[in-house]
Amino acid sequence: MPEETRMNPTRLLRPIRRLLAALLAAAAAAVAGPAAAASGPDRIDNELLVKLRRGADLQALLAKHPLALASRFGARPIFRLTVTGNARPADVLDALRLEPTVMVAETNSRQASPEARKNMAWAIGQPDAYAAQWAPAALRLSAAQRLATGRGVRVAVLDTGVDGRHPALSGRMLPGRDFVDGDRNAGEPAVTNGAAWGHGTHVAGLIALVAPNARIMPGRVLDPDGVGNSWVLAEALLWAADPDGNPDTDDGADVINMSLGTLARTDVLDAIARIAACQPAVAGDPVGDRSDPGYADDERRCAARRGAVLVAAAGNDASRVRQYPAAEGVYGLVSVGASRPNGSIAAFSNFGSWVRLAAPGQRITSTLPGGLWGTWSGTSMAAPLVAGTAALVRERAPTLQPKEVVQRMRRATAPSCDDLLPLLDAHAAVAGVRAPDRVCP
Template sequence: MFQGRLVQGYDFVDGDTDPSEVGAPYVNPAYGHGTHVSGIIALVAPEARIMPIRVLDENGEGDFWRIAEAIVWAANHGADVVNISFGYPQQTQLLRDLLDACSDGTTTTGKTFPEIGINRLFFSIAAGNSGDSTFIYPAADADDSNGSLAIGASTRFDRLAQFSTFHNRVKLVAPGENIVSAIPGDRYAFWSGTSMAAPIVSAVAALVKARYPNLNPVEIAERVEQTSVRISYGNPQIRINRVDALCAVTLIPPATCNP
């Protein structure tokens, strides 16, 4: 699946250029997670180049500084889209500022990141799997105004998945229930979670960027959100939209895609 699809990545856990999976199945909870996420991107955006970057250890643990380093590294090595399929219960100003800086070079706090070059990034961030409105970061800091979107999960029946976190910062959902993708050992598996939904949106953003290379991250976020399709939910006061790749890439007017 990944033959000819990968560009040079980095392992910020071990400090080397080999970001391969570490650990063992059924032993380490994070084993296979990155491969499965990457496989979804490869399936949805077949011509996208994937830059694998490892920031969490085999148990799915990591620190904010390592994540910030990885984002800066991605920006400086030509990435256009960053997928974040993990989250933390506590907010950090560092990552919040970094999301802002990577979209247009400015932050609401005035903090600057001279380490970031001129390249700008769109972020697709998994909202979490709490099944309620619990804030998980950095998803809860995402906003289309800074070129980032918090992504919930939908089912094959076009409904919000029961496990999906959902609140007013979650602007979009994507299929995230029983998603088939690659896992280590040349195998495939069905996994569920907003971790599986976020890379679908990342892949759609990559398709949009490929067709319209002059769009900046904010414009990509707005296009992906505005061309999404409203789906069913028990509370009519809550609006839930599911990403639509065709509408986003062809720039079909939102009214046509989202009656």
């Protein structure tokens, strides 16, 4: 990478580049065909997610409405309910929203990896390209790793599972959990024709590339086609925050990577993300209220320890359309776009004010199940590079709260060459300094 300098004459051209990039992104989205936003949020109509003021109010609610309990978040007054009989889910949902005991009522929504959603498949990669690819130099990773390597930091990967037997991942794994099949085997299934098969292993390899001494906690929330749902993701978030369910043990993730998303915002997922990141509770707020005694363990855990930094991929729709959970705006959450080798934002990457920063995401080589290597493009590849950087920061500055880690990474950025998004500089983030300007072509 050329030596960076504080004086960059190309900066005068950035407003023009920004306008051209926006026009090109809009054109790319139009050429690609109907965007996901045009078809509306992908809802699971017969599954309703409900947050009550008090857990004790559930039985009266079930007696009054055609609903059955499917699952609950421990002692918390948050429930997944199914519509019974011939009742129309929309009518039941409308009725629930009029109940004084109900704080949140919404339909469950499908989550998916951005690459599966846009049919962006990986290509065969080579092991020698893993460390020699362009991304480490763009992040100034070698300088960052002279300050920290992620030692003592736990990073959860909520994805399609992880093949921990891969040579690049062996010895770096912690026990995981499968939220798709309901067991403790979070490895990737032996399936090779799924649209997202290998996605989680690829993501884990990029965290290991940036933070080689961090430990990886795999949580399987997507099937081999890259499809899951918001309730399952919320379950995995709580598991990552407190794997053994004991708030007095320090076993939770310091960083949680979510290379997935949906166009449908989910308040229940937002509420759980706030708990995982230890965002302060807001009494009376439908999403942030934690006055029910069922949240006592969360309050104890967060009083004793910091929460997790949440990292989420911004999506591959080449637009400003918001994708969730990346656009939730949760305390301690950073949404990530993708850049390309010339310092501009990748044509497929989402952008806009809700995307906090970008990292390398075009033609990125990493691990695949069975000891293989693959090259993939997408914001899913950029997110774990940011998650790995967050792990380095957490080792270097262990007293920082999740929000402070995100703020530190945002300060450690320089404008992209098309001025669409700020680009992360891992060395500046770990050192706690501002990033130098980037030399653009």
